[in-house]
Amino acid sequence: MSTVNRETPRPAAGRAGIKKELPDHFKDYRHVWVFIELERGHVHSVSFELLGEGRKLADKLEVQLAGVVLGPPGEAIGNAIAEAFAYGADIVYIVEAPLLADYRNEPYTKAMTDLVATHKPEILLLGATTLGRDLAGSVATTLQTGLTADCTELDVDTDGSLAATRPTFGGSLLCTIYTLNYRPQMATVRPRVMPMPQRADKPVGRVIQHKLSITEDEIVTKVLGFLPDSQSATANLAYADVVVAGGLGLGAAENLQLVKNLARAIGAEYGCSRPLVQKGWVSADRQIGQTGKTIRPKLYIAAGISGAIQHRVGVEGADLIVAINADPNAPIFDFAHLGIVTDAIRFLPALTEAFTRRLSPHNRDKLAS
Amino acid sequence: MHIVICIKQVPDSAQIRVHPVTNTIMRQGVPTIINPYDLFALEEALRLRDAYGGEVTVLTMGPPMAEDALRKALGYGADRAVLLTDRYFAGSDTLATSFALSQAIAKVGETYGAPDIVFAGKQTIDGDTAQVGPGIAKRLDLLQLTYVAKIASIDLAAREIKVERRSEGGTQMLKSRLPCLITMLEGTNEIRRGSIEDALGAARSGVLKWSAADAGIEDLTRCGLRGSPTVVKRVFAPAARAEKAVQIDTAEKTLRDTADELMAAIFTRQPALEHELAFNSGA
Numbered sequence: 215m216s217t218v219n220r221e222t223p224r225p226a227a228g229r230a231g232i233k234k235e236l237p238d239h240f241k242d243y244r245h246v247w248v249f250i251e252l253e254r255g256h257v258h259s260v261s262f263e264l265l266g267e268g269r270k271l272a273d274k275l276e277v278q279l280a281g282v283v284l285g286p287p288g289e290a291i292g293n294a295i296a297e298a299f300a301y302g303a304d305i306v307y308i309v310e311a312p313l314l315a316d317y318r319n320e321p322y323t324k325a326m327t328d329l330v331a332t333h334k335p336e337i338l339l340l341g342a343t344t345l346g347r348d349l350a351g352s353v354a355t356t357l358q359t360g361l362t363a364d365c366t367e368l369d370v371d372t373d374g375s376l377a378a379t380r381p382t383f384g385g386s387l388l389c390t391i392y393t394l395n396y397r398p399q400m401a402t403v404r405p406r407v408m409p410m411p412q413r414a415d416k417p418v419g420r421v422i423q424h425k426l427s428i429t430e431d432e433i434v435t436k437v438l439g440f441l442p443d444s445q446s447a448t449a450n451l452a453y454a455d456v457v458v459a460g461g462l463g464l465g466a467a468e469n470l471q472l473v474k475n476l477a478r479a480i481g482a483e484y485g486c487s488r489p490l491v492q493k494g495w496v497s498a499d500r501q502i503g504q505t506g507k508t509i510r511p512k513l514y515i516a517a518g519i520s521g522a523i524q525h526r527v528g529v530e531g532a533d534l535i536v537a538i539n540a541d542p543n544a545p546i547f548d549f550a551h552l553g554i555v556t557d558a559i560r561f562l563p564a565l566t567e568a569f570t571r572r573l574s575p576h577n578r579d580k581l582a583s
Numbered sequence: 584m585h586i587v588i589c590i591k592q593v594p595d596s597a598q599i600r601v602h603p604v605t606n607t608i609m610r611q612g613v614p615t616i617i618n619p620y621d622l623f624a625l626e627e628a629l630r631l632r633d634a635y636g637g638e639v640t641v642l643t644m645g646p647p648m649a650e651d652a653l654r655k656a657l658g659y660g661a662d663r664a665v666l667l668t669d670r671y672f673a674g675s676d677t678l679a680t681s682f683a684l685s686q687a688i689a690k691v692g693e694t695y696g697a698p699d700i701v702f703a704g705k706q707t708i709d710g711d712t713a714q715v716g717p718g719i720a721k722r723l724d725l726l727q728l729t730y731v732a733k734i735a736s737i738d739l740a741a742r743e744i745k746v747e748r749r750s751e752g753g754t755q756m757l758k759s760r761l762p763c764l765i766t767m768l769e770g771t772n773e774i775r776r777g778s779i780e781d782a783l784g785a786a787r788s789g790v791l792k793w794s795a796a797d798a799g800i801e802d803l804t805r806c807g808l809r810g811s812p813t814v815v816k817r818v819f820a821p822a823a824r825a826e827k828a829v830q831i832d833t834a835e836k837t838l839r840d841t842a843d844e845l846m847a848a849i850f851t852r853q854p855a856l857e858h859e860l861a862f863n864s865g866a
C-alpha cells in the first residue's frame with residue numbers, strides 16, 4: 215500500500231496537503247554535514263566521497279561544510295579531523311570518548327542526535343555502509359525527519375531544498391525525493407557511487423568539541439569481540455582499479471579459474487554476477503551490482519555477464535567497460551564501451567596470455583625507460 | 584518466548600516491467616512474493632520458537648492482498664498473522680511505516696504478550712532502504728541489533744542475548760538484552776518446507792485484519808502520506824547511453840590476434856593503464 219502511491223505519484227500539485235513553507239522552528243537549520251565514518255582507526259573512503267558531494271551542496275547554498283567525527287581519543291581521531299579538512303570541510307565537530315571505540319548503536323545515536331539538536335544542520339549525509347545504515351535509521355527516527363536511502367545524485371533545488379535522487383526497482387527507474395517540512399534533510403549514499411574528490415593538504419580549521427552525554431552504565435549492548443575478515447580482498451573489490459568478473463556464461467564453477475587467472479595477470483580483483491553467488495560458486499562479498507558491491511574501476515572486464523539492470527547499476531561508474539559475451543544482442547553491449555562477441559571460455563585464456571606477454575618483465579622495463 | 588516478525592509483500596522484481604511511455608511500474612500481473620530477505624528472519628524466528636517454545640506472530644502492513652504473504656508465512660509454521668491495513672497508511676515512507684508497525688507491535692504485545700524479540704529483514708527488494716527495522720527499534724525502545732549473522736545464545740532467565748553482527752570489515756560479537764530488534768543477514772539459514780499440518784492450518788486459520796484504530800493508532804497525522812517527511816517529487820527513467828559498445832571483430836582472425844586487438848583497444852582508450860597494470864601485476 216505504501217508503495218502503490220509512491221511509485222505512481224500524482225503530480226506535485228496533487229499533494230495539496232503538503233505545504234512547502236518550512237515551519238519556523240526549522241528556519242535556523244543551516245550548513246551541510248557529513249558523517250566521517252571512523253571505525254577501528256580507519257576512515258571509510260565513502261566519507262571523503264560524501265565530503266566531495268557535500269562541498270558542492272554547501273557552495274550552492276552558500277553555507278559551510280562540516281565533518282562530524284565520533285570516536286575514541288587517540289591518533290586516529292586526529293587523522294580523521296585532518297583528512298576531513300583536506301577533503302573540503304570548513305569545520306569539524308567531534309565527540310571524543312573512550313566508549314565510542316567500537317561502533318554501537320546506542321552511544322553513536324546519542325552523540326549524533328545531540329550534535330544535530332545543538333548545532334542544527336540543514337543537510338546530513340552518511341555513507342550507506344552497515345554502520346551508516348544502522349546509525350542513519352535511528353538518528354532519523356529520533357529526530358523524526360526524512361531519510362532518503364542510497365542516493366545516486368544530490369542537488370539543491372531553486373528553493374534551497376535537497377533533491378535526493380535514488381534508483382527504484384533495482385535501477386529501472388530513478389526517483390527524486392524531498393524532505394520538505396523537516397530538518398535536517400538526511401540522505402545516505404553507497405560507497406563508490408560518488409567520485410573521490412581531490413585531496414589538498416590544508417591547515418586544520420575550526421574544531422568544535424561536544425561532550426558525550428551517555429555513560430557506559432547506560433549502554434546495554436557490549437562488544438565482546440571483533441573478528442576481522444580474513445585478509446581476502448573483500449574490501450578491495452569496491453575500491454580496485456581493475457576488476458574482472460564472470461557470470462553464468464562461464465557455464466561451470468571451474469571456469470571461474472579463467473577469470474581469476476586473467477585478474478592475477480593484470481593485478482585485478484575478481485568479482486561475479488549474482489547467480490554465481492546463489493549457486494555457491496563465489497562468496498557473497500564478490501558480488502557486483504545493486505545488492506552487491508558498487509565498483510568504480512578504471513577498467514572493468516565482464517565475461518559471460520548479460521548486463522541485467524541490477525548488475526549495470528553497480529558498474530556504470532567504471533571508466534572503461536569491456537564485455538565478452540557470446541550473444542551479440544546481450545544488453546551489456548548497450549553500456550559497455552568495448553565488446554567482443556565470442557566464447558569467453560576460449561577467449562579468456564587468450565586475453566590472459568596477451569596481457570602476460572605485453573606486461574612481461576622484459577616489456578615492463580621497456581615501458582619504464 | 585513471543586517473537587514478532589515483520590514481513591513485507593513485494594512485487595517479484597525479476598518480473599517488473601516499466602511502461603515505456605509513462606515510466607511507471609507496470610504492476611498488472613506481476614506476481615508478489617514475501618520479501619526474500621524476510622524469509623531468513625522468519626526461519627530464525629521459527630527455529631527459536633522450536634528451541635525455546637512460545638509463539639511466532641507475523642505482521643505486515645499492506646493492502647488487503649498482502650494477506651497472501653501472511654498465509655504463506657503461516658504455511659511455514661508461524662502461529663499467528665496480523666494484517667495492518669487501512670487507507671490511512673497509503674503513501675507511507677519509512678518513518679510512517681515504522682510508526683504504524685511499532686504501534687501494531689505494541690498492540691500485539693498487549694493482546695498476546697510482550698515480544699521478546701522483534702525480527703525484520705535486512706532490507707526489502709523494492710524500497711530497499713533498510714530503515715524500517717531501526718525505526719521500529721527506536722520507537723519501541725528495543726535494543727537494535729542489525730545485520731545479525733548468527734544468534735549465538737539466548738539466556739531467557741537472564742534476558743541476555745549474544746549475537747554475531749556483520750560490520751565493516753569483520754564480525755562483531757555483541758552481548759545485549761531482551762527485548763531487542765534483530766535484522767537478519769541473508770544466507771544465514773534456509774526457509775523450511777512447511778509441514779502438512781501447517782499448510783492445512785494456514786488455509787483454515789484466520790488472518791487478523793487490523794485497521795489503524797484496531798492497532799490503537801490515535802494520531803492519524805503520523806500515518807501514510809501525511810506522516811511521511813519524504814515526498815517523491817519525480818519518477819523518471821535513467822538516461823540511456825547514446826552509443827553502443829565498439830565491437831572487436833573476430834572474423835578470420837586467430838584467437839591470439841583478436842586478444843591482442845582487444846588489449847590494444849583497451850590501452851588506446853586508457854593509455855595510463857598500461858604502466859599501472861605492468862607494475863600491479865608483478866608478473
Ligand SMILES: Cc1cc2nc3c(=O)[nH]c(=O)nc-3n(C[C@H](O)[C@H](O)[C@H](O)COP(=O)(O)OP(=O)(O)OC[C@H]3O[C@@H](n4cnc5c(N)ncnc54)[C@H](O)[C@@H]3O)c2cc1C
Pocket residue numbers: 384460461462463464486487488489490501502503504505506507517518519520521522523524525528538539540541544556557558559596597708
Ligand atoms: C532484487 C534483485 C537484485 C539483484 N541484484 C543483483 C546484483 O547485485 N548483481 C547481479 O549481478 N545481479 C543481480 N540480480 C540478478 C540480475 O537480474 C540477473 O539475473 C543477473 O545479473 C544475471 O547474471 P548473469 O549475467 O551472470 O547471467 P545471465 O543473465 O544468464 O547471462 C549469462 C550471459 O552469458 C552469455 N554467455 C553464455 N555462454 C557464454 C559463453 N560461452 N561465452 C560468453 N558469454 C556467454 C549469455 O549470452 C548471457 O548474456 C538481481 C536481481 C533481483 C531481482
Ligand SMILES: Cc1cc2nc3c(=O)[nH]c(=O)nc-3n(C[C@H](O)[C@H](O)[C@H](O)COP(=O)(O)OP(=O)(O)OC[C@H]3O[C@@H](n4cnc5c(N)ncnc54)[C@H](O)[C@@H]3O)c2cc1C
Pocket residue numbers: 216217220221360361362363380381382383389391589590591618620621642643644645675676677678680684702703704705706707709710711712713714715716813
Ligand atoms: C522506489 C521506492 C523508493 C523509496 N525510497 C524511500 C526513501 O528513500 N526513504 C523513505 O523513507 N522511504 C522510501 N520509500 C518508502 C518505503 O519503501 C516504504 O515506507 C516502505 O513501506 C518501507 O520501506 P522499505 O521497503 O525500504 O523497507 P526496509 O526498511 O528496506 O525494510 C526492512 C524490513 O522492515 C520490514 N518491513 C518493511 N516494510 C514493511 C511493511 N510494510 N510491513 C511489515 N514489515 C515491513 C521488513 O521486515 C523488511 O525486511 C520508497 C519506496 C519506494 C517504492
